[in-house]
Amino acid sequence: MQLPRATAELRQAENDLQTHGIAILEGVLSAWECKRLADALIRVAEVERHSERRGTTNTSDHGTQRVWNLPSRSPLFCELAEHPTALHMVRAAIGWPALLSNLSANITSPGSGEMYLHADQSLSPLPWNRPHSVNIIWCLSDFTDAVGATRVVPGSHNFNRPANAEDQSLDTVAAEASAGSIIIMEGRMWHKTGPNRSGNTERLGVFGYYTLPIFLPQENWWLSLDPSVRQFGSDTLLQLLGFKESSPMGRVNGLPIG
Numbered sequence: 001m002q003l004p005r006a007t008a009e010l011r012q013a014e015n016d017l018q019t020h021g022i023a024i025l026e027g028v029l030s031a032w033e034c035k036r037l038a039d040a041l042i043r044v045a046e047v048e049r050h051s052e053r054r055g056t057t058n059t060s061d062h063g064t065q066r067v068w069n070l071p072s073r074s075p076l077f078c079e080l081a082e083h084p085t086a087l088h089m090v091r092a093a094i095g096w097p098a099l100l101s102n103l104s105a106n107i108t109s110p111g112s113g114e115m116y117l118h119a120d121q122s123l124s125p126l127p128w129n130r131p132h133s134v135n136i137i138w139c140l141s142d143f144t145d146a147v148g149a150t151r152v153v154p155g156s157h158n159f160n161r162p163a164n165a166e167d168q169s170l171d172t173v174a175a176e177a178s179a180g181s182i183i184i185m186e187g188r189m190w191h192k193t194g195p196n197r198s199g200n201t202e203r204l205g206v207f208g209y210y211t212l213p214i215f216l217p218q219e220n221w222w223l224s225l226d227p228s229v230r231q232f233g234s235d236t237l238l239q240l241l242g243f244k245e246s247s248p249m250g251r252v253n254g255l256p257i258g
């Protein structure tokens with residue numbers, strides 16, 4: 001089974017997501033927007049590489065640098081979290097309201113290795129007769145096989161179970177996409193970071209991970225979010241971060257908070 005081709009049509013992407021569990025929507029960011037975000041990410045990543053601050057793990061993923069809690073790093077990343085096209089695809093995958101479980105970056109660099117094969121919703125109890133989550137992967141640079149594009153097992157969203165140790169040697173396909181695209185991947189899809197064999201090129205990916213509003217977010221926004229985001233964030237962003245009611249959950253003293 002193959003992956004769907006990249007498309008610029010929202011409707012086609014919805015169909016692809018439904019059929020293949022993954023879709024590649026190109027041209028979501030202009031070249032200028034993409035560069036602005038890539039520059040912001042490179043700045044944050046560079047600072048974290050040279051600080052003792054928790055949040056960067058250079059070694060545990062074989063050289064892939066992770067940068068966590070991006071909404072707290074720049075308003076540019078808050079805009080990504082609530083980008084209308086991303087939220088359109090989130091609705092198509094899991095409905096609304098949804099929670100933003102995390103917005104983090106994975107930067108592969110020459111020589112970085114691959115991750116283990118997994119489904120993002122692997123902590124979700126079975127049965128998996130529908131997606132409980134969706135990942136919106138922002139390609140801030142070209143995702144190619146050589147630079148470690150996310151690798152997937154086509155059709156694995158229909159396996160309806162997590163990947164285990166025996167599944168690790170399954171064949172995978174690189175989800176290649178040009179800078180400015182988003183890759184939409186529902187939570188049952190088996191995937192991993194690819195190894196970067198390019199010799200000279202980083203892969204800049206931002207991962208917006210959204211879940212049904214019944215799961216604890218991976219990032220503890222109530223503790224880790226920069227307070228200015230709560231102060232200035234839009235209603236939609238606050239909803240995604242769990243600061244608004246997702247009826248009837250998330251109330252205060254039993255009352256809706258609007």
Ligand SMILES: O=C(O)CCC(=O)C(=O)O
Nearest residue numbers: 106149150191192193194
């Ligand atoms: O970096 C990638 O391409 C995939 C990352 C991923 O699967 C994860 O962080 O769980």
